[in-house]
Amino acid sequence: MRPNETKLLVALVSVCSVLGFTATRARAEAFVDLSAGVALTRDAAVTVKSAGKSQDLPGDWRTSVTAGGRFGYWFDALPWLGVAGTVSYYQPDVRVGSPGVSRNDLTIIPLTAMIMARSSWMVSSEFPHGRMQPYAGVGPGVFIAQFSKGYSDTSTDVGVDFRPGVLFLFTPHVGVFTEYRFTHVTPNFKDRVGNQDVYRETAIDDHQILGGVSFHF
Numbered sequence: 001m002r003p004n005e006t007k008l009l010v011a012l013v014s015v016c017s018v019l020g021f022t023a024t025r026a027r028a029e030a031f032v033d034l035s036a037g038v039a040l041t042r043d044a045a046v047t048v049k050s051a052g053k054s055q056d057l058p059g060d061w062r063t064s065v066t067a068g069g070r071f072g073y074w075f076d077a078l079p080w081l082g083v084a085g086t087v088s089y090y091q092p093d094v095r096v097g098s099p100g101v102s103r104n105d106l107t108i109i110p111l112t113a114m115i116m117a118r119s120s121w122m123v124s125s126e127f128p129h130g131r132m133q134p135y136a137g138v139g140p141g142v143f144i145a146q147f148s149k150g151y152s153d154t155s156t157d158v159g160v161d162f163r164p165g166v167l168f169l170f171t172p173h174v175g176v177f178t179e180y181r182f183t184h185v186t187p188n189f190k191d192r193v194g195n196q197d198v199y200r201e202t203a204i205d206d207h208q209i210l211g212g213v214s215f216h217f
Contacts, residue, residue: 028073028082029129033177035212036067041092042205049199057096059202066090066208072116079129082116084137086161092204105149108204110183112141112161127169136164145187145204159185165210173216181208 041061048055068088075081091107116137120130143159146152165179188201 028075029079030073030217031071032215032217033070033072033212035069035088035177035179035210036065037208037210039064039066039090039092040207040209041094042207044203044205046094046096046200046202049201050193050196060095061204062093062095064090064092066210068110072114074116074118074129079120080118082118084114084116086110086112086114086141090206092206094202105147107146108185108187109144109146110141110159110161110185111144112139112159114139114161114163118167126172131169133167133169134164135167136162138162141183141185143183143185143187145185145189147187147189147200151191153189153191155187155189157185157187159183163210167214169214169216175214175216176212177214178209178211181210182206183208 040063043061044059045056046059048057066088067090068086070084070086072082072084088110089107094106114137116135118129118133118135120133122131123129124131139161141159141161143157145155145157147155161181161183163179163181165177167175167177169175183206184203186201186203188199191198191200
């Protein structure tokens with residue numbers, strides 16, 4: 001792993017640790033979410049750079065499956081405000097010329113720290129924060145993208161994660177949710193061809209539709 005990649009990972013871990021420590025000291029409602037869904041990647045060109053020259057190749061991105069988890073807290077003092085850390089995994093499929101890149105050739109693992117806000121609907125004594133809870137979260141992330149086809153390289157970059165959703169609780173401790181997620185990252189992969197370095201860069205914008213189970217403690 002490159003030095004700058006290590007710094008990014010250390011920074012994200014530090015942020016998540018501080019958020020978790022702060023939430024614990026403030027008394028909080030903890031939750032764990034497990035989700036799965038589809039990732040619709042926007043078509044984007046792949047820029048190939050070598051020997052001072054640059055060429056944009058059209059990229060045809062396909063739908064892929066994604067899954068992940070989230071751990072966070074809602075603060076007791078400010079029950080509409082929360083923090084969370086998330087991890088997910090997907091393998092987008094892109095066609096750049098022929099035959100293109102298969103899902104097994106490109107893997108993306110986003111690690112994000114989020115600030116979250118929620119609203120309380122269907123409030124009762126059993127569900128003091130609402131049985132139905134619309135929410136939204138946004139935050140920076142470290143996106144680990146690994147490419148392997150003919151050569152292998154890992155690009156670790158800072159990206160953005162935004163997701164609104166709705167949670168419905170069956171009991172005070174178990175519920176289901178659905179959410180829309182948008183992520184943006186621009187990985188850059190390096191290859192060595194002969195005596196030249198070849199760089200491949202593209203903007204990966206994902207529109208994801210997710211569903212999952214939520215556990216509250």
